[in-house]
Amino acid sequence: MMQLDTLERRDTASLVSDAQEGDAQAWERLVEEFTPMLRSRIRRFRLGHEDAQDVLQTTWLLAWQNLKRVEDPQRMPGWLATIAFRECLKLTRRTREICTPDLDTLGSTDDVDRELARIWLAGTLEELVEELPTAQRVLFRALTETSEPHYVDVARRLGRPVGSIGPTRARCFAKLRGLLQDREITRDFLD
Structure with missing residues:
Protein backbone atom coordinates (compact mmCIF):
# COMPACT_ATOMS: atom_id res chain seq x y z
CA MET A 1 0.00 0.00 0.00
CA MET A 2 2.89 2.33 0.78
CA GLN A 3 4.31 1.80 -2.69
CA LEU A 4 0.98 2.74 -4.27
CA ASP A 5 0.87 5.94 -2.19
CA THR A 6 4.41 6.82 -3.25
CA LEU A 7 3.58 6.01 -6.87
CA GLU A 8 0.49 8.25 -6.78
CA ARG A 9 2.51 11.08 -5.27
CA ARG A 10 5.23 10.71 -7.86
CA ASP A 11 2.59 10.73 -10.54
CA THR A 12 1.05 13.95 -9.17
CA ALA A 13 4.51 15.47 -8.78
CA SER A 14 5.42 14.68 -12.38
CA LEU A 15 2.07 16.00 -13.61
CA VAL A 16 2.60 19.27 -11.74
CA SER A 17 6.15 19.52 -13.03
CA ASP A 18 5.05 18.86 -16.60
CA ALA A 19 2.15 21.33 -16.30
CA GLN A 20 4.56 23.96 -15.00
CA GLU A 21 6.58 23.43 -18.17
CA GLY A 22 3.47 24.06 -20.29
CA ASP A 23 2.26 20.51 -20.94
CA ALA A 24 -1.49 20.95 -21.59
CA GLN A 25 -2.22 17.21 -21.20
CA ALA A 26 -0.60 17.18 -17.76
CA TRP A 27 -2.73 20.17 -16.76
CA GLU A 28 -5.89 18.46 -18.03
CA ARG A 29 -5.01 15.33 -16.06
CA LEU A 30 -4.56 17.41 -12.88
CA VAL A 31 -7.96 19.02 -13.46
CA GLU A 32 -9.53 15.61 -14.06
CA GLU A 33 -7.87 14.09 -10.99
CA PHE A 34 -8.62 16.83 -8.47
CA THR A 35 -11.98 18.22 -9.62
CA PRO A 36 -14.00 15.58 -7.68
CA MET A 37 -12.15 16.45 -4.46
CA LEU A 38 -12.74 20.17 -5.05
CA ARG A 39 -16.42 19.63 -5.77
CA SER A 40 -16.72 17.74 -2.51
CA ARG A 41 -15.06 20.58 -0.59
CA ILE A 42 -17.18 23.23 -2.29
CA ARG A 43 -20.39 21.24 -1.71
CA ARG A 44 -19.86 21.60 2.06
CA PHE A 45 -20.65 25.30 1.72
CA ARG A 46 -24.09 24.42 0.35
CA LEU A 47 -23.79 26.89 -2.51
CA GLY A 48 -26.19 26.95 -5.42
CA HIS A 49 -25.09 25.08 -8.55
CA GLU A 50 -23.99 28.22 -10.42
CA ASP A 51 -22.06 29.61 -7.45
CA ALA A 52 -20.37 26.24 -6.89
CA GLN A 53 -19.38 26.12 -10.56
CA ASP A 54 -18.02 29.68 -10.34
CA VAL A 55 -15.92 28.75 -7.31
CA LEU A 56 -14.61 25.65 -9.08
CA GLN A 57 -13.68 27.61 -12.20
CA THR A 58 -12.09 30.41 -10.16
CA THR A 59 -10.10 27.83 -8.19
CA TRP A 60 -8.70 26.32 -11.37
CA LEU A 61 -8.01 29.76 -12.87
CA LEU A 62 -6.07 30.84 -9.79
CA ALA A 63 -4.25 27.52 -9.70
CA TRP A 64 -3.23 27.94 -13.35
CA GLN A 65 -2.10 31.53 -12.79
CA ASN A 66 0.00 30.53 -9.77
CA LEU A 67 1.14 27.06 -10.83
CA LYS A 68 4.79 28.14 -11.17
CA ARG A 69 4.78 29.01 -7.46
CA VAL A 70 4.11 25.40 -6.42
CA GLU A 71 7.38 24.25 -4.91
CA ASP A 72 6.19 20.95 -3.43
CA PRO A 73 3.96 19.21 -6.00
CA GLN A 74 2.97 16.55 -3.44
CA ARG A 75 1.04 19.23 -1.57
CA MET A 76 -1.09 20.02 -4.63
CA PRO A 77 -4.36 18.63 -3.15
CA GLY A 78 -4.05 20.78 -0.02
CA TRP A 79 -3.09 23.83 -2.04
CA LEU A 80 -6.10 23.44 -4.32
CA ALA A 81 -8.41 22.81 -1.35
CA THR A 82 -7.16 25.98 0.32
CA ILE A 83 -7.82 28.04 -2.81
CA ALA A 84 -11.36 26.60 -3.06
CA PHE A 85 -11.99 27.19 0.65
CA ARG A 86 -10.93 30.82 0.42
CA GLU A 87 -13.02 31.38 -2.71
CA CYS A 88 -16.05 29.87 -0.96
CA LEU A 89 -15.50 32.17 1.99
CA LYS A 90 -15.22 35.17 -0.33
CA LEU A 91 -18.45 34.23 -2.06
CA THR A 92 -20.39 33.56 1.13
CA ARG A 93 -19.09 36.76 2.68
CA ARG A 94 -20.14 38.69 -0.41
CA THR A 95 -23.59 37.08 -0.58
CA ARG A 96 -23.91 36.83 3.20
CA GLU A 97 -25.61 33.45 2.89
CA ILE A 98 -24.12 32.07 6.09
CA CYS A 99 -23.46 35.32 7.92
CA THR A 100 -25.32 36.00 11.12
Whole structure:
Protein backbone atom coordinates (compact mmCIF):
# COMPACT_ATOMS: atom_id res chain seq x y z
CA MET A 1 0.00 0.00 0.00
CA MET A 2 2.89 2.33 0.78
CA GLN A 3 4.31 1.80 -2.69
CA LEU A 4 0.98 2.74 -4.27
CA ASP A 5 0.87 5.94 -2.19
CA THR A 6 4.41 6.82 -3.25
CA LEU A 7 3.58 6.01 -6.87
CA GLU A 8 0.49 8.25 -6.78
CA ARG A 9 2.51 11.08 -5.27
CA ARG A 10 5.23 10.71 -7.86
CA ASP A 11 2.59 10.73 -10.54
CA THR A 12 1.05 13.95 -9.17
CA ALA A 13 4.51 15.47 -8.78
CA SER A 14 5.42 14.68 -12.38
CA LEU A 15 2.07 16.00 -13.61
CA VAL A 16 2.60 19.27 -11.74
CA SER A 17 6.15 19.52 -13.03
CA ASP A 18 5.05 18.86 -16.60
CA ALA A 19 2.15 21.33 -16.30
CA GLN A 20 4.56 23.96 -15.00
CA GLU A 21 6.58 23.43 -18.17
CA GLY A 22 3.47 24.06 -20.29
CA ASP A 23 2.26 20.51 -20.94
CA ALA A 24 -1.49 20.95 -21.59
CA GLN A 25 -2.22 17.21 -21.20
CA ALA A 26 -0.60 17.18 -17.76
CA TRP A 27 -2.73 20.17 -16.76
CA GLU A 28 -5.89 18.46 -18.03
CA ARG A 29 -5.01 15.33 -16.06
CA LEU A 30 -4.56 17.41 -12.88
CA VAL A 31 -7.96 19.02 -13.46
CA GLU A 32 -9.53 15.61 -14.06
CA GLU A 33 -7.87 14.09 -10.99
CA PHE A 34 -8.62 16.83 -8.47
CA THR A 35 -11.98 18.22 -9.62
CA PRO A 36 -14.00 15.58 -7.68
CA MET A 37 -12.15 16.45 -4.46
CA LEU A 38 -12.74 20.17 -5.05
CA ARG A 39 -16.42 19.63 -5.77
CA SER A 40 -16.72 17.74 -2.51
CA ARG A 41 -15.06 20.58 -0.59
CA ILE A 42 -17.18 23.23 -2.29
CA ARG A 43 -20.39 21.24 -1.71
CA ARG A 44 -19.86 21.60 2.06
CA PHE A 45 -20.65 25.30 1.72
CA ARG A 46 -24.09 24.42 0.35
CA LEU A 47 -23.79 26.89 -2.51
CA GLY A 48 -26.19 26.95 -5.42
CA HIS A 49 -25.09 25.08 -8.55
CA GLU A 50 -23.99 28.22 -10.42
CA ASP A 51 -22.06 29.61 -7.45
CA ALA A 52 -20.37 26.24 -6.89
CA GLN A 53 -19.38 26.12 -10.56
CA ASP A 54 -18.02 29.68 -10.34
CA VAL A 55 -15.92 28.75 -7.31
CA LEU A 56 -14.61 25.65 -9.08
CA GLN A 57 -13.68 27.61 -12.20
CA THR A 58 -12.09 30.41 -10.16
CA THR A 59 -10.10 27.83 -8.19
CA TRP A 60 -8.70 26.32 -11.37
CA LEU A 61 -8.01 29.76 -12.87
CA LEU A 62 -6.07 30.84 -9.79
CA ALA A 63 -4.25 27.52 -9.70
CA TRP A 64 -3.23 27.94 -13.35
CA GLN A 65 -2.10 31.53 -12.79
CA ASN A 66 0.00 30.53 -9.77
CA LEU A 67 1.14 27.06 -10.83
CA LYS A 68 4.79 28.14 -11.17
CA ARG A 69 4.78 29.01 -7.46
CA VAL A 70 4.11 25.40 -6.42
CA GLU A 71 7.38 24.25 -4.91
CA ASP A 72 6.19 20.95 -3.43
CA PRO A 73 3.96 19.21 -6.00
CA GLN A 74 2.97 16.55 -3.44
CA ARG A 75 1.04 19.23 -1.57
CA MET A 76 -1.09 20.02 -4.63
CA PRO A 77 -4.36 18.63 -3.15
CA GLY A 78 -4.05 20.78 -0.02
CA TRP A 79 -3.09 23.83 -2.04
CA LEU A 80 -6.10 23.44 -4.32
CA ALA A 81 -8.41 22.81 -1.35
CA THR A 82 -7.16 25.98 0.32
CA ILE A 83 -7.82 28.04 -2.81
CA ALA A 84 -11.36 26.60 -3.06
CA PHE A 85 -11.99 27.19 0.65
CA ARG A 86 -10.93 30.82 0.42
CA GLU A 87 -13.02 31.38 -2.71
CA CYS A 88 -16.05 29.87 -0.96
CA LEU A 89 -15.50 32.17 1.99
CA LYS A 90 -15.22 35.17 -0.33
CA LEU A 91 -18.45 34.23 -2.06
CA THR A 92 -20.39 33.56 1.13
CA ARG A 93 -19.09 36.76 2.68
CA ARG A 94 -20.14 38.69 -0.41
CA THR A 95 -23.59 37.08 -0.58
CA ARG A 96 -23.91 36.83 3.20
CA GLU A 97 -25.61 33.45 2.89
CA ILE A 98 -24.12 32.07 6.09
CA CYS A 99 -23.46 35.32 7.92
CA THR A 100 -25.32 36.00 11.12
CA PRO A 101 -26.01 39.39 12.71
CA ASP A 102 -23.22 38.61 15.17
CA LEU A 103 -20.66 38.82 12.36
CA ASP A 104 -21.39 42.52 11.90
CA THR A 105 -20.27 43.17 15.48
CA LEU A 106 -16.98 41.34 15.14
CA GLY A 107 -15.00 44.24 13.75
CA SER A 108 -12.01 43.32 11.62
CA THR A 109 -12.03 41.22 8.47
CA ASP A 110 -9.81 38.65 10.22
CA ASP A 111 -12.46 38.23 12.94
CA VAL A 112 -15.15 37.72 10.31
CA ASP A 113 -12.96 35.21 8.44
CA ARG A 114 -12.38 33.27 11.67
CA GLU A 115 -16.10 33.26 12.46
CA LEU A 116 -17.00 32.08 8.96
CA ALA A 117 -14.40 29.33 9.25
CA ARG A 118 -15.85 28.39 12.66
CA ILE A 119 -19.39 28.21 11.21
CA TRP A 120 -18.18 26.13 8.27
CA LEU A 121 -16.16 23.82 10.55
CA ALA A 122 -19.17 23.34 12.85
CA GLY A 123 -21.19 22.12 9.85
CA THR A 124 -18.34 19.87 8.78
CA LEU A 125 -18.03 18.52 12.32
CA GLU A 126 -21.70 17.51 12.28
CA GLU A 127 -21.05 15.56 9.08
CA LEU A 128 -18.04 13.86 10.68
CA VAL A 129 -19.96 12.98 13.84
CA GLU A 130 -22.45 11.12 11.64
CA GLU A 131 -19.56 8.90 10.49
CA LEU A 132 -18.70 7.83 14.05
CA PRO A 133 -19.75 4.42 15.36
CA THR A 134 -23.12 4.63 17.12
CA ALA A 135 -21.74 4.41 20.69
CA GLN A 136 -19.24 7.21 20.04
CA ARG A 137 -21.82 9.35 18.24
CA VAL A 138 -24.30 9.05 21.14
CA LEU A 139 -21.59 9.84 23.69
CA PHE A 140 -20.29 12.81 21.69
CA ARG A 141 -23.75 14.33 21.56
CA ALA A 142 -24.34 13.69 25.26
CA LEU A 143 -21.04 15.35 26.14
CA THR A 144 -21.69 18.40 23.97
CA GLU A 145 -25.27 19.07 25.08
CA THR A 146 -24.10 21.04 28.11
CA SER A 147 -21.15 23.35 28.59
CA GLU A 148 -19.69 21.34 31.50
CA PRO A 149 -20.85 17.73 31.30
CA HIS A 150 -20.13 15.46 34.25
CA TYR A 151 -19.21 11.87 33.48
CA VAL A 152 -21.49 10.60 36.25
CA ASP A 153 -24.52 12.37 34.76
CA VAL A 154 -23.67 11.27 31.21
CA ALA A 155 -23.08 7.67 32.34
CA ARG A 156 -26.38 7.60 34.22
CA ARG A 157 -28.29 9.06 31.27
CA LEU A 158 -26.75 6.59 28.80
CA GLY A 159 -26.96 3.62 31.17
CA ARG A 160 -23.21 3.00 31.05
CA PRO A 161 -20.51 2.53 33.66
CA VAL A 162 -18.80 5.81 34.59
CA GLY A 163 -15.41 4.24 33.84
CA SER A 164 -16.37 3.70 30.20
CA ILE A 165 -17.04 7.37 29.45
CA GLY A 166 -13.42 8.61 29.40
CA PRO A 167 -12.01 5.85 27.17
CA THR A 168 -14.98 6.04 24.77
CA ARG A 169 -14.56 9.83 24.65
CA ALA A 170 -10.85 9.40 23.85
CA ARG A 171 -11.63 6.95 21.01
CA CYS A 172 -14.31 9.31 19.71
CA PHE A 173 -11.95 12.31 19.57
CA ALA A 174 -9.17 10.21 18.04
CA LYS A 175 -11.58 9.07 15.33
CA LEU A 176 -12.72 12.68 14.70
CA ARG A 177 -9.09 13.84 14.45
CA GLY A 178 -8.46 11.07 11.91
CA LEU A 179 -11.52 12.07 9.88
CA LEU A 180 -10.36 15.70 9.87
CA GLN A 181 -6.88 14.66 8.75
CA ASP A 182 -8.36 12.43 6.04
CA ARG A 183 -10.05 15.55 4.67
CA GLU A 184 -6.82 17.55 5.11
CA ILE A 185 -8.54 19.93 7.54
CA THR A 186 -5.81 21.27 9.78
CA ARG A 187 -5.13 24.54 11.54
CA ASP A 188 -3.12 25.58 8.45
CA PHE A 189 -6.16 24.89 6.26
CA LEU A 190 -8.24 27.36 8.26
CA ASP A 191 -5.60 30.13 8.27
